[in-house]
Amino acid sequence: MRPSRRMLLAGAAATLAIRPVRAASQRVATLDWALLETLLAMGIVPVAAAELVLFRQVAVEPEVPARVADLGLRGLPNFEALARAEPDLIFNSAYYVAAEPKLRLVAPVETLSIYARGGRPYDRAEEAAIRIGAATGWPEAAQELIAVTRDGLAGHRATLAQHASRPLLVINLGDARHFRVFGPDSMFGEVIARLGLANAWTEPTSYAASAPIGLEALARFADATLVILPPVPPDAHRLLPQSAVWSALPSVRENRVLLLGSMNPFGGLPTAARFARLLTQALLQPEGAGFG
Template identity: 55%
Template sequence: MIGIPSSPTRRGALALLAATGLPLPAVAAQLRVATVDWSVLETLLALGVPPIAAPELRQFREVAVEPAVPTGVNDLGLRGTINFELLLLSRPELIFSSSFYAASEPLLRRIAPVESFSIYAPHRPPYEPVVAMTRSVGGRLGIATTAERYIAETEAEFAGLRERLKPLGARPVIPVNLGDARHFRVFGDDSMFGEVLKRLGLANAWTEQTNYSAMAPIGLEALVRVPEAYIALIPPVPPGAMQTLAASAFWNALPNLREGRLLQLGSINPYGGLPAARRFARLLTDALLAAETARG
């Protein structure tokens, strides 16, 4: 394993602090952390400890949108085929990964110690694993208080949004992503979007089984089974798809469309951490209330 040893200067400083009885600095100030997973990247940014390196930053800025990525973070390229040479040159002392990248871990461990999380798995809701990951990252980096505060702020934000949505009752929502103008992917109860719906007091209109993320492809005709639901359309939207749908007699005949229950949300990372969950909750709440107001 290729490790990055501590410098003699830093070791001496820590020894001096220990000898004098002064508090040691937070671990986060000492470790050079990298990550190959976007949910961990979101979490590090939200906790105020940006990594030295992470993958697909341009795409992250477009898809996840928030938290903002500082310009000093090295872009490791594609998540599935990261630039190991650049990762090595970034000199990380710790690499955070997830079960999505288990095949890469033997190579990652040759660069630095790896800590991996299992967040998204079949038939298991991801919210509690994301909370556990956030706590683990906070504890590992010496910022456990910051992590607990962020978790508490997340729950408080959900509670506030749930209160705003109370007049709507358990309004059914179907969160979808268009595959093309005739098919969509749907997010079920074991997705992060499904988890957020529960915490907002809303019903997921899609009750069939999904596989921890989005089930696809499903023909648009399946939407006739959920005529009372709000359709929450989550980017990316294929080029030309909305123009094609706008001219579709079937699409325009759907009760959801006729009654103004199409919500076009901003982009959100579907495999994200608590920051993605909060973004979805906020965007969905604002869109629902605006649509209800428009419908009178």
């Protein structure tokens, strides 16, 4: 029997989710979520990481084993808990560089920044995986993650060929009157390009999302499919259906609005894979991903 699209998507998700747990040559910890998800996707379980309750809600995957110690806030970690975890190496990013002097009192620090000016997040995510693999003694785990992610995107690209004619506008709602948009230099923008799709927003957004923009600006993208990333503020859920501006948008009138599952907006390769998978599912089955 020839597998259906749903079966193929489910298989790709399972491939990305299941990783053999590997014993790293060093006990590692991290403050950065992109590095945490990369470690877990490589089968390397850190002894400690930060804001794990929120990570499980926002990033969702990979699953964080219960034995990983929670260090509290990423920007203000619990150094006593970190010391008790006894890491041999701490992975950090430029976001939390202010903590490095204290981190180095516990263990050596290796800084890997996926999001930095002048770089491409997807390429930097691959580079981060390679450096993690080298530092932990599992270079083959990095190559496997890179290959599986690339293969997954290539498979989704083939599946979505029929959707390449309509551009996408990937946004996050700040409230019922404002949104932020992810440009071509963001991780989501790079994934869209790798899927063979067009990003309706062509201006750079400094590898992240734009500053808040008035909702009326969405009228400039009449042909685009709106792709909304959580979280959606409660007032937006409540007030947008009553908004004349929102209701007048062609994408809204024509049911071209998709709400994806939660994901880390500053993630690594696992986030790229999750975004591609959820976007593909939503485009193939839009009735199950509508906003409203």
